[in-house]
Each structure stands twice: as C-alpha cells, then as structure tokens.
Amino acid sequence: MKDVDLHIKALGVKGDGIANIDFGKVFVPFTVPGDVVRVSLEKSKDRVRRAKVLSILEAGTERIESACRHFTKCGGCSVQQLTNSSYQSWKQNIVYQALKRKNIDTSVLKNLIPGNPHTRRRIRVSALRLAKETVIGFRERGSRRVIALEECPVMVKEILGILPQLREFISQTLKVGESGEIAITYTHTGLDITLFLPKEPSLANRERLALFAETHDVSRINWNSFPSKFEQAAEPIVTRRVVTMEFGGVAVKIPPNAFVQPTAQGEKIIREKITEVIGKAKRIVELFAGCGALALPLASRGHHVSAFDLAENHIAALSLAARSNGIGERVRVQTRNLHRRPLLGSEFDKVDAVILDPPRGGAAEQATHLAASEVPVIAYVSCDPQSFASDAKVLIAGGYNLINVMPFDQFLWSSHVELIGIFEKINA
Structure with a gap:
C-alpha cells in the first residue's frame, strides 16, 4: 500500500x-x-x-516520551505517549462514550481516579523456546510474536524480578518451538506462580522446581498441562508457604492462579466504596464473589452475605476463610454458573443490597432478573464500560436509577477501565 x-x-x-x-x-x-x-x-x-x-x-x-523501551512493540500497553492530563481525559472519555451510546445520563460520571506505575500484582505472560534463546513477555500487538521483557513500568518489581530466572527454567524445560504461559500473582506471602506448559511435569522438573522455589524464595509453584488449560486443574508442585491474601484484614488461603484484583489500590477503592454504599444493609448477596475480597470484610463488619461464584475452588477458599476467621455463621456460599443459572427474582426477596463483579463480558442474564427485583441498592463492579452500559440499560429499564459511576485506572496505559456503578430502586 x-x-x-x-x-x-x-x-x-x-x-x-x-x-x-x-x-x-x-x-x-x-x-x-x-x-x-x-x-x-x-x-x-x-x-x-x-x-x-x-x-x-x-x-x-x-x-511525551514513553515510560518503557518496549512500547509500540509489546502488546501490554497501548497508550504511553500522552501527557498525563490528556491520558486521564482519554480514559474518562472511554466510560463517557460507553454511557452515551446507551443513552444513559452521563452527568452521573465521576472523575477518574488515577493509577500508579509498578502496582500490577497479577499478570499472565507468554513463554517461547527458540533455537538461540527463550523469551518471556507479552505478545506483540496483532501478532503471535513474544516480546522479551527487560523492563516493565506496570507490574510490581517482585514479579519483574523473577522473569529472568523463569526464563532459564523454561529454556531447560521446553523443546525448541514449544510455548506456554506463566501466571504470577504477588500475594501477601510472596509469589504464586502457575506454569501452563504442553507436558506433564517429570520427576526432574519437580526437583528443579523445588530447588527454584527455595533459591528464589517463591511461595508456591503450580503446573497446568496443556491442552486442558482448565484453571482449576493446576497442580501445586512446590508449596513453601501457605499462599494468602488479606482482604480488608481477613486472611484467605487462595487456590493456584486465583482471581484477585490486578492492583491492591483498586481492591481498596472497590472495598471502601462498597462499604460506604452498603451502609447498614443487613442481608447482602454477592454475585461473582471470587475468593471473598468483598464478602469477607463485609461479614467481618456484621453483615450477612450470600456469596455465589462459578469457580468451586474460589468458593471453597471463601468458605474456609469465613470459618477460620470466626465469621462462618454470617457467610453462606454456593457454587453456581450465574450465566446459565442466574438468581431469579424470588431469590432476592428480603435482600437489602446486591454486589456483582462479573467477567469482562458482563452479566446480561443476571441483570434481567435483577432488574425485576425490589433490591434497594445494587453495586456493580466492572472492568468493561461497554458491557456495564448494556447491563445498566437493563437495570434502568427495570426501575433503577443509576446514581453515580466512579471510574479508576487499574489497567495503566491500556484501553481497559475499571468502574463501580451504584443503582437505587425507584420508590424502594
């Protein structure tokens, strides 16, 4: 051309x-x-x-000058070349346009809460063994090529620091041309690493991983063999310390490669906003509850919480943490696919507030049934303004007012935006 x-x-x-x-x-x-x-x-x-x-x-x-030498090659970031004020205006506009396209009142949109470099505590990178080298990093934009990360201003330094050592292990494990993925979470007790590799772990691999964990002070290393890729199938190979996250002061023993908010700042913003909105609500339902980042702190404050999630190991971790922290009588859990089996209107009877934090695609089926309920307050946490706006339109049509939308930058230098939307039932 x-x-x-x-x-x-x-x-x-x-x-x-x-x-x-x-x-x-x-x-x-x-x-x-x-x-x-x-x-x-x-x-x-x-x-x-x-x-x-x-x-x-x-x-x-x-x-302005970009913050990283890999920018324009690495697909992890799309916007580093903007001045800070222009960048924040652009991110704010992403949410504004999503609401506007659905004819939702944009006056409810609050100012973006900015994010910070070196705060991303959960990442997933690609690994590729080549003839002359092994590369670990994010894929190039629009390509299968893996960019070898030498620096990253997004992730926490503890994760960045372990990548060279993992590169050496991968080079001894994969054959030339083989590839895999590595998920790493920086927890309150150290690094939790899950390897997604195209083979079962051999005895030699297990021994080398044990030495690796000891040498580099890694809390746990898990292995998930392709082609299954089922997140819950990861086998803990080495566990040197119990892998724990603290959610609002409540300790939770999380499963391998568990979902946690990408940044500690983002988790804190969500928890504080939810706590403020919930107020004195006694009976709370949390949908897509994960390991209990919201349910457990709320229960510790005296609320009664019913928590639902598809991931059985996440729900099990939530339940165990509730019992271990002496709040088991205030927490009820259920493993449930909320896309296929959403809670129906009658299941929201006598519920004072609902919290939902669905995956990126939103919660269309659940929003339809929630819209028909009489729950006074809904707090909707979303990482996708488009799917949020679609679900918000359904809730508004069902008799809810969207009171405010608070965006915050949990995905620095990318086009993704986290937000919290607060809904109140009209005449509730």
Whole structure:
C-alpha cells in the first residue's frame, strides 16, 4: 500500500489516533492529536482502515516520551505517549462514550481516579523456546510474536524480578518451538506462580522446581498441562508457604492462579466504596464473589452475605476463610454458573443490597432478573464500560436509577477501565 501523510485529529477508545482521508477514517496506533505522521496504509480486514507509522513529521503538543523501551512493540500497553492530563481525559472519555451510546445520563460520571506505575500484582505472560534463546513477555500487538521483557513500568518489581530466572527454567524445560504461559500473582506471602506448559511435569522438573522455589524464595509453584488449560486443574508442585491474601484484614488461603484484583489500590477503592454504599444493609448477596475480597470484610463488619461464584475452588477458599476467621455463621456460599443459572427474582426477596463483579463480558442474564427485583441498592463492579452500559440499560429499564459511576485506572496505559456503578430502586 502507498505511503501518505496524515494529521491526527483525535484519539479513539482503543488508544489509536484517528485521521480523516478521502475514503473515511484511518486508525493509527501510538499517535496523539496534533501529530503529523507519514504512514503506510494497511489492507483492510474488517472494514476498518488502519495504518502503520513510518515517521513523525510533526509532534503534537500532547506527546511525551514513553515510560518503557518496549512500547509500540509489546502488546501490554497501548497508550504511553500522552501527557498525563490528556491520558486521564482519554480514559474518562472511554466510560463517557460507553454511557452515551446507551443513552444513559452521563452527568452521573465521576472523575477518574488515577493509577500508579509498578502496582500490577497479577499478570499472565507468554513463554517461547527458540533455537538461540527463550523469551518471556507479552505478545506483540496483532501478532503471535513474544516480546522479551527487560523492563516493565506496570507490574510490581517482585514479579519483574523473577522473569529472568523463569526464563532459564523454561529454556531447560521446553523443546525448541514449544510455548506456554506463566501466571504470577504477588500475594501477601510472596509469589504464586502457575506454569501452563504442553507436558506433564517429570520427576526432574519437580526437583528443579523445588530447588527454584527455595533459591528464589517463591511461595508456591503450580503446573497446568496443556491442552486442558482448565484453571482449576493446576497442580501445586512446590508449596513453601501457605499462599494468602488479606482482604480488608481477613486472611484467605487462595487456590493456584486465583482471581484477585490486578492492583491492591483498586481492591481498596472497590472495598471502601462498597462499604460506604452498603451502609447498614443487613442481608447482602454477592454475585461473582471470587475468593471473598468483598464478602469477607463485609461479614467481618456484621453483615450477612450470600456469596455465589462459578469457580468451586474460589468458593471453597471463601468458605474456609469465613470459618477460620470466626465469621462462618454470617457467610453462606454456593457454587453456581450465574450465566446459565442466574438468581431469579424470588431469590432476592428480603435482600437489602446486591454486589456483582462479573467477567469482562458482563452479566446480561443476571441483570434481567435483577432488574425485576425490589433490591434497594445494587453495586456493580466492572472492568468493561461497554458491557456495564448494556447491563445498566437493563437495570434502568427495570426501575433503577443509576446514581453515580466512579471510574479508576487499574489497567495503566491500556484501553481497559475499571468502574463501580451504584443503582437505587425507584420508590424502594
């Protein structure tokens, strides 16, 4: 395709610069409004015209140096080239546009709470054994190529620091051409590492992992063999310390590769906002409860919580923690697929508040039944403004007011935004 010069006019919700040419919009990654760039137009695969920057002819006033040498190659970050104020405005606008597209009152949107570098405590990276080297990192944008991470301003330093040692282990474990993934969580008792590799662990692998954990002070190492990829199937190979997270002062022994909020700051923001909104509500239902990051602190404050989640090992960890911390009588748990078996209207009778924190795709089926309930207050935690807005529209149609939406930047330099939406039943 031919090279053309473009003037970037705006920034899209995915972080790409937008320019206009004769046949419509062109999306140009890693640019900022005001940039004049020479680009190579790419072939359109999905009716969306994209271009690759060849050179920056004139830099826009909103452009700054990126925070990482891997930026534009590593697919982990999409926007590091913006000034801080422009970056925060862009993130705020992602939520604003999601609400606007569903004709939801945007005046309820609060200002974005900013995030901080080196706070990401849960990551999942790719590993690839090549003939001359082994690489561990995130994949290049739009590619299967793995970018070897030498630095990362997003993740906590404890995780970044273990990657070179893991690279050495992977090089001795995989054959040339083989690949896998590594999930790492930095917990209150140290690193919890889960290897997703295309083979069963041999005796030699087990022995080397035991030495690895001892040498590098890793709390636990788990192994999940491809092609199953079932998260709950991970086998703990080495456990040097009980892997524990503390949620609002309540200790929980979490399973391998457990879901936790990506940052401690984000978890704290969610917990404090939920506690404020719940107030004196006595009976609470939490949907998609995970290991109890919200349910357990609420129960410790005297609330009665019924917690539901699909992951059996997460619910088991929640239940054990409730009993171990002396709040078992205030916590009821159930393993349940809320997409296939959502709670029905009658199951919300006598419930004072509902909390839900669904996966990225939202909770369409559950929102329909929740909208028909008379629950006075709903606190909806979401990592996707689009699915949140869709579910919010259903709740509003069912007689709820969306009181406020509080976004916060838990996914630094990416197009993802975490938010909390608070709903109140009209005339409840």
